[in-house]
Amino acid sequence: MTTVIDLDRGGAGETGETATRERTGALIVSGLTVAFVRNGQQHPVVHDLSFELARGACVAIVGESGSGKSVTARALVGLTGAGSVVRSDSLLLDEQDISALSPRAWRSIRGRRIGFIQQDALVSLDPLRPVGKEIEEALRLHGWGTRATRARKAVDLLQSVGVPLPERRAKQRPDELSGGLRQRALIASALALDPELIIADEPTTALDVTVQAQVLALLEETKARGVSIVLISHDLSVVAQLADTILVMRGGHIVEQGDARQVLEHPRHEYTRSLIAAVPSEETRGRHLGPDFEITATPHPEQIAEDLRDYDGPVLEATGLVKRFPLPGGSSQLAVNGVTFSLGRGETLGIVGESGSGKSTTGRIALALTAPDAGEVRLLGQDWSSIPESRRRRLRSRISVVYQDPLSSFDPRWNTERILLDAVPDDAYPTAEAKRGRVRELVAQVGLPEELLQRFPLRLSGGQRQRIAIARALAPSPSVIVLDEAVSALDVSIQAQILDLLTELQKQLGVSYLFISHDLGVISHLSDRVLVMKDGGVVEHGTVEQIFHNPQHAYTQQLIASLPSLDADPHRDTIRR
Amino acid sequence: MTSLRTVLPAGAASRSILRAAATGLYLSITVLAFFAVAAIVPGLLATHSPTALDLSHSLEGPSWQHWFGTDESGRDLYSRVVYGTRESLAIGIGATAVSISIALVLGSIAALARRFVAGAVNRVIEILFAFPTLLLALLLVAVLGPSAMTQIVAVGIGTAPGYARIIRGQILSAKDSGYVEAAVALGHSRRRILGAHIVPNAVRPLVAIITLSIGQSIVWASSLAFLGLGVAPPASEWGALLDAGRTYITQAWWLIVIPGLVIVTLALAATTLGKHIQNILEKGEK
Incomplete structure (x- = not known):
């Protein structure tokens, strides 16, 4: 698939407001802290997280379950939900402060300026709605185009993310599509309004390895077009392809942060090293992946x-x-x-x-x-x-x-x-x-x-x-x-x-x-x-x-x-x- | 800190909901305890004899003397309700026992038997299910003649198909579960798997259903009695009270409204308790 993605910036229904400000997708996060309130007490899950993302770059946040990586992703799109407290020293998207937006203001930013790709396409897509309609809905919410142009655009988008027979697929419901096609439809709807920043939360988890390679290539193409990406994953090897900067999280803290090459090849922190060592491959045959332990197995009776x-x-x-x-x-x-x-x-x-x-x-x-x-x-x-x-x-x-x-x-x-x-x-x-x-x-x-x-x-x-x-x-x-x-x-x-x-x-x-x-x-x-x-x-x-x-x-x-x-x-x- | 954004904690609201739910639970337990006492030692709660005639005070409205008023023969309605509790509860519990037993047998066969037998039993359940409960019960009373025992059997059979389908579903889902497959892989016998896994897991949700069913059965039995197909007149079973009060509906509203309210109260209390047991069981599973 080598279709050139043809997204007309400032299309039909676009208002002049964003056109005047330069949209680069540069993101500056500093001192981000997220806590959840339970029984009147605050339980912090993300501590003092800071990073900078330049236009067309990719920052990857890597961690295991409970590390706070997904909460971070949701904080960046204002979706941490009820009972959460989000604090930050600054949260700037293209130099605009997005740290204290009203829900209404968030709605105008999500989709249009920040695209959010969730993990499980089957859950994230409406099961009763054809995927084409899903994409049209994203366009409609932001007042893009007319009914007819939206339908055409949805097909174009599906084609641009490498969905074969896009006219036919647009009319199908998520359960009629394979996992890979579903994930691509989800990416297409995140890309619909040509956002300058994409936040992808475990976009390839649960996908087969060949499909995963396709989705990663698609994200790479998007990045090459100048879209910035925040990629969340538990899998270092997935991140290795795409990331310029890697943040390693554990228990809500960043334990290591730096250039992707340097983090992968010369990790400084103990935990990063253990994570890399834990990845099984042919080279690791015959040796322990984790810490040493001792057990004595009982032979057959x-x-x-x-x-x-x-x-x-x-x-x-x-x-x-x-x-x-x-x-x-x-x-x-x-x-x-x-x-x-x-x-x-x-x-x-x-x-x-x-x-x-x-x-x-x-x-x-x-x-x-x-x-x-x-x-x-x-x-x-x-x-x-x-x-x-x-x-x-x-x-x-x-x-x-x-x-x-x-x-x-x-x-x-x-x-x-x-x-x-x-x-x-x-x-x-x-x-x-x-x-x-x-x-x-x-x-x-x-x-x-x-x-x-x-x-x-x-x-x-x-x-x-x-x-x-x-x-x-x-x-x-x-x-x-x-x-x-x-x-x-x-x-x-x-x-x-x-x-x-x-x-x-x-x-x-x-x-x-x-x-x-x-x-x-x-x-x-x-x-x-x-x-x-x-x-x-x-x-x-x-x-x-x-x-x-x-x-x-x-x-x-x-x-x-x-x-x-x-x-x-x-x-x-x-x-x- | 340049910004602080707090979404109102949901804790405060949910706690008051929890407290309200707990109040409902205690209230329903209190109401059920009261009915239990009335059923076991009615003399303790009754203010009059349920059968003492006093024609000079017939058809009197509720007063300090007669809390629920009196009927056409001057009998104290409150005492009659108290004395009727035993019979009403017996019908409710009896009908539930009949209903759950039939449902267990039919449901298990429908879920576990060979294809042909299971299919046949399934059709039987479906045909029974297609009949309105009351119609089925009416049919049985018409055949067997009205009595407390008939009411129990009629309501029991009438409500059984619904429960049979629930039980069939429970057994089927236990049968297809990962733990049953794991037990097969361990080489356990069919009987051991049935006894250790399938039956206990399928029966667990029944505890809640049984409480719900008792309240329901009393309502069904009262409906039968109201139609004149219940226990013979001198008895003060609640449905029979309703039936007797029907004649005086224009002169003495309390004769029909108060026993009706009592039935509703018991059914409500039993249902509330059942719902709570269900919640607790479900929480235990998750």
């Missing part, structure tokens, strides 16, 4: 170890798996098409693919939670997918699973101890005392204190919940654990700890992982071999070195090229649209 002694073939073997899902209207969708793989003892097989590639369905078939239409899975050399559930139960303890969202996989009525007790098998631990001992062992193994046992998962942090999910998966001493996007929802430093834990457990227990993820970085860090899936089929299969250094299939090459990297410059020219 005697009787299970006994059963496994005679068998030394692959622990999990899938041949020619096919799965169709019926669609409304009698047709069917081929979710998995001829997938074959085998997983050796103590090995990690990564399955990587974008959404809809069939990787999760493959995982479910491996777990025998979904029956394949054709093909077969064998577990420890025994029939697995082909036998009825009643005969399968005996073998269930040999394979377990960790999901992306552990909370929904825990019974909401149970506390942590009850959840784990439920997973400890009766035959290996017959008495209540033995079971309780095993549970204590398990929490120690995943690096959690015993006090946590009495708590409900709802009261645990995301990382703690995932550790509990891993402890539950370990409870029956399985030979294989299927990890379905198990670290995808975690902050990068927590993800690093969980990955380290998984590596350590594998080293000590010799358990095999079927690791399903959309994240190439995580896959390359952890896997021995990789299966690349697209549209239900396996497009490439090989060792990490083969896949990442010498990809044969065009799709794999595209995936690897889309992978954002911490090196700010080298990748710039390789981003494809």
